[in-house]
Amino acid sequence: MMDKKQSFLSFLMVMVLTFMLPMNALGAPGNDAPQEPAYAKWGRIAVQEVKAKYPEDKVVDYLHVGRKTDDQETIETFKLWLEGKTKEFGVVIDIHFDTDTEKITNIQFKETSR
Template identity: 45%
Template sequence: MKILKFPFINILLVGLFLMQINIPIHAEAEGLPSYVKWGRIAMTKAQEKYPNSEVTDYLHVGKEDKKGTSVEKFKLIVKNDQKEIGVFVNLTFDTRTERLLSVDMEETKP
């Protein structure tokens, strides 16, 4: 059995190596715009309403801040059986807790 003379240095080097791996992943996650989370929710809600469809495109229209709530607005393109429709999706949420309060959808031209 080989006894390591400097185990602390080995642990430190391994720890530093692992930190270097994790930093870029963490930085990328923080660098994403806040609407990305809401865009994923909008696509999920659209797929629930149009179950045999596919969201082929989405556009973040904007964000509206109200007193205590915010509304993230998206326009999605949903394809179902060779037919495309546009769907405006407005997600209203509590600004402080980010709890989803309501989902409003309206069909439009693609």
């Protein structure tokens, strides 16, 4: 009878530890704050530039399309969706900058219906 009781207690401990350890690992507070994506700085600039170019319209959506990099230049591309008084439309914005210095060299806008 004692063997069944010990066996049950061992099984119970294994089950408790199996469920408690992963919860502890996931729920433990730490210094691991979520990091900002690499494109976040350029996304803020894209929103500022679009708001300056279209001051009457409201930015209602934002998408990071991607990044292209060569030896000297990087291009961050974003698509923003704007809501105007009479229409909704998209603006694709390319921010060109020096890869080493991050100095902006050009900003291009293209309106789109999708």
